[in-house]
Amino acid sequence: MLDPVDVDIADSDFLENQCDGYESSDSEIDNYCMAFTCKNRLFGRQKPLHVVLGGGLCADIILWRNKQISVYVCMGVSTIWLLFEKLGYHLLTFVCHATIFFMVTLFLWSNLASYINIFLRTASDIPEITVPKDLFVTIAVCLTSAYNCALGTFGNVAFGKDYSAFLSAVAVLWVLSIVGRWYSFLSFLYGAFWILMTVPLLYECLEDTVDGFAEKALIEIKKQYAVLDEMVIQNLKKKASSYKNIKQQ
Numbered sequence: 626m627l628d629p630v631d632v633d634i635a636d637s638d639f640l641e642n643q644c645d646g647y648e649s650s651d652s653e654i655d656n657y658c659m660a661f662t663c664k665n666r667l668f669g670r671q672k673p674l675h676v677v678l679g680g681g682l683c684a685d686i687i688l689w690r691n692k693q694i695s696v697y698v699c700m701g702v703s704t705i706w707l708l709f710e711k712l713g714y715h716l717l718t719f720v721c722h723a724t725i726f727f728m729v730t731l732f733l734w735s736n737l738a739s740y741i742n743i744f745l746r747t748a749s750d751i752p753e754i755t756v757p758k759d760l761f762v763t764i765a766v767c768l769t770s771a772y773n774c775a776l777g778t779f780g781n782v783a784f785g786k787d788y789s790a791f792l793s794a795v796a797v798l799w800v801l802s803i804v805g806r807w808y809s810f811l812s813f814l815y816g817a818f819w820i821l822m823t824v825p826l827l828y829e830c831l832e833d834t835v836d837g838f839a840e841k842a843l844i845e846i847k848k849q850y851a852v853l854d855e856m857v858i859q860n861l862k863k864k865a866s867s868y869k870n871i872k873q874q
Contacts, residue, residue, distance in 0.1 A: 674829050687825050699822060706815040788858055789850060 670677055678684040685691040686698055708714040781787070782794050805813065828835055 674825060674832070678825065687821060688829060689822075689826055695822070702815065702818050706811065710809065710811050710815070788854070 675684045675688060675690075678687055682691070682694070686695050689695045708719060709716070782790050808816065
């Protein structure tokens with residue numbers, strides 16, 4: 626019999642082991658899993674990391690489940706960074722040079738095809754790309770929803786009374802502003818890309834160890850914030866309240 630405390634549904638192998646040897650519906654599996662108590666995971670995660678990252682092809686690329694596509698993506702991003710950051714290419718120059726290269730290649734291929742018997746589609750045979758209108762509507766709705774969510778989060782942090790969230794946001798923005806002085810925006814995005822391609826993979830391999838250290842660090846952070854709240858924030862609240870009372874009198 627499994628111990629409920631030791632069961633961790635964040636492990637992707639859990640479902641496979643429990644479902645091995647019999648067939649069960651998705652609802653039965655969910656009910657079976659949720660009957661157990663989960664371990665403490667980073668940021669309160671109770672799902673496999675692959676599911677948290679959205680599942681599908683994007684999660685496969687980030688976690689290197691499809692190594693071939695992941696390598697191609699890394700090579701493409703690295704090439705773009707080298708062209709624009711190290712070689713000093715500009716976007717318009719790059720687009721023009723790439724267009725010239727493809728036009729010359731197609732021109733030579735089409736004119737030499739009759740001599741070397743190479744099959745080549747003519748310009749009229751090039752397939753047209755049709756994009757459904759619903760796709761643009763879906764993208765617009767997703768962007769609008771993401772914008773409203775981000776704006777709502779900003780409003781809750783800026784105008785709310787959650788001092789811990791406010792201080793965390795200020796600290797993160799301050800760190801990003803310092804990092805922005807050291808690197809260009811493209812280099813910053815390139816570094817963020819490699820963090821995205823390496824940190825989730827390393828975390829998946831060492832998630833038990835990382836979650837243990839993270840839990841201890843979170844406890845220590847809460848202790849330090851309690852001290853800060855008692856010595857600074859509460860005093861500021863008292864001074865603001867007394868100043869407000871004096872002003873009303």
